[in-house]
Amino acid sequence: MNDTNILEVNGVSRVFRRGGMFSRNTLTAVDNVSFSIDDRPQVFSVVGESGTGKTTLARMILRLVEPSSGEIRLLGKPVNGKDRIDNFAFRRLVQPIFQNPFEAFSAYLPVSTYLRRTALNLKVARNDREADEAADQALRSVGLGLDRVAGKYIRQFSGGELQRISVARALIPDPKLIVADEPVSMVDASMRMNIVNLFRQIVEEKGVSFIYITHDLSTAYYLSDHVSIMNTGRVIEQGLPSDILDNPSQDYTRELMGAIPTIGARWTELEEIDRRYPTGDRATTESAARHQTTS
Numbered sequence: 001m002n003d004t005n006i007l008e009v010n011g012v013s014r015v016f017r018r019g020g021m022f023s024r025n026t027l028t029a030v031d032n033v034s035f036s037i038d039d040r041p042q043v044f045s046v047v048g049e050s051g052t053g054k055t056t057l058a059r060m061i062l063r064l065v066e067p068s069s070g071e072i073r074l075l076g077k078p079v080n081g082k083d084r085i086d087n088f089a090f091r092r093l094v095q096p097i098f099q100n101p102f103e104a105f106s107a108y109l110p111v112s113t114y115l116r117r118t119a120l121n122l123k124v125a126r127n128d129r130e131a132d133e134a135a136d137q138a139l140r141s142v143g144l145g146l147d148r149v150a151g152k153y154i155r156q157f158s159g160g161e162l163q164r165i166s167v168a169r170a171l172i173p174d175p176k177l178i179v180a181d182e183p184v185s186m187v188d189a190s191m192r193m194n195i196v197n198l199f200r201q202i203v204e205e206k207g208v209s210f211i212y213i214t215h216d217l218s219t220a221y222y223l224s225d226h227v228s229i230m231n232t233g234r235v236i237e238q239g240l241p242s243d244i245l246d247n248p249s250q251d252y253t254r255e256l257m258g259a260i261p262t263i264g265a266r267w268t269e270l271e272e273i274d275r276r277y278p279t280g281d282r283a284t285t286e287s288a289a290r291h292q293t294t295s
C-alpha cells in the first residue's frame, strides 16, 4: 500500500445474483481488478464495450455498490468495510459525474438552489452568501457563472450546458478525484469535445484527477494519461494511451480500435468540432497535443 496514491483498487470483484433471490446463477461483473492512481493530477480512462463491468467498477469506487471481494483505498484509507473513511470526508474527496445530466439535478429546484445546497451540505460554505460565491466560482471554472444559471430549471438548459453545470457541482468541494461515467455519451456531438477539453483544463488548472469511464476509445486516447481496457469484468491491458493504441497486445483492443474508422481521420473530425464549437476559456493542453501528434 502506498499512502501517496489517491486511489488503490486491489483485487476487486463484484458478483451479482441472477434470476431472483433463490437462484444459484451468478454473474461476475467485475473480476479481480487491480490498479492504482498516483497523486499527479491525471485522466485515468477505463474503456470497454457495454456490459464489461465499467459502471459496476465506477459505482464501487463511488461507494454505491459494495465489492464482493478485494479492497479499495482512497488516500490510504479503506472505502468499504468497518474502518471505512467517513461519508462526509469521502464526499469532499470524491465526486461523481453521471451519464445523464438531467438525472443529476432535481427537476423541481432551480439549478442554482441545488448548487447552493451542495455547498452548504458539504460545509464548503457557512451561509447562503458564501454558498452562492462557491457556486459562482465553480460555475466560472466551467465557463459559466451564477448570473447565467440563477433561478433556471433543468429544462431550460441543453444537455451539454447541464453537463457543464454537473461538472461545476462536482467541483464545489474541491475534490481530489472525479469519477465520470460515460459523461459525454448523452451529450450532443457538437458539445462532446467541449466537455472533454473542459476535463483536461480542470486537471491542469485545479489539480483534480478524473476516472473517465467510456466505451469510446477515441476520446479516451485524446484525453487520457492512462488507459485501462476492460473486457468481461477484467482489465485486459493498461498503460499509456499511445503505447496501447500503437501496439495493442489484445485482440479485443484491436477490435475496439476497429470501431474507429481511422484514428487519424477521427482526430481531424474531433479537432474540426472543437474549432467550430470552442470552449472559450479552454486551455489547449500539452497532454492532448502530445497524443494528437502521436496519431
Ligand SMILES: Nc1ncnc2c1ncn2[C@@H]1O[C@H](COP(=O)(O)OP(=O)(O)OP(=O)(O)O)[C@@H](O)[C@H]1O
Binding pocket: 016, 017, 018, 027, 029, 048, 049, 050, 051, 052, 053, 054, 055, 056, 057, 215
Ligand atoms: N445490480 C445488478 N444486478 C445484476 N446484474 C447487474 C447489476 N448491475 C450490473 N449488472 C450486470 O453486470 C454486467 C456489467 O454491467 P455494467 O453496467 O457494470 O457494465 P458497463 O460496462 O458499464 O456497461 P454499460 O456501458 O452498458 O453500462 C452486465 O451484465 C449487467 O447486466
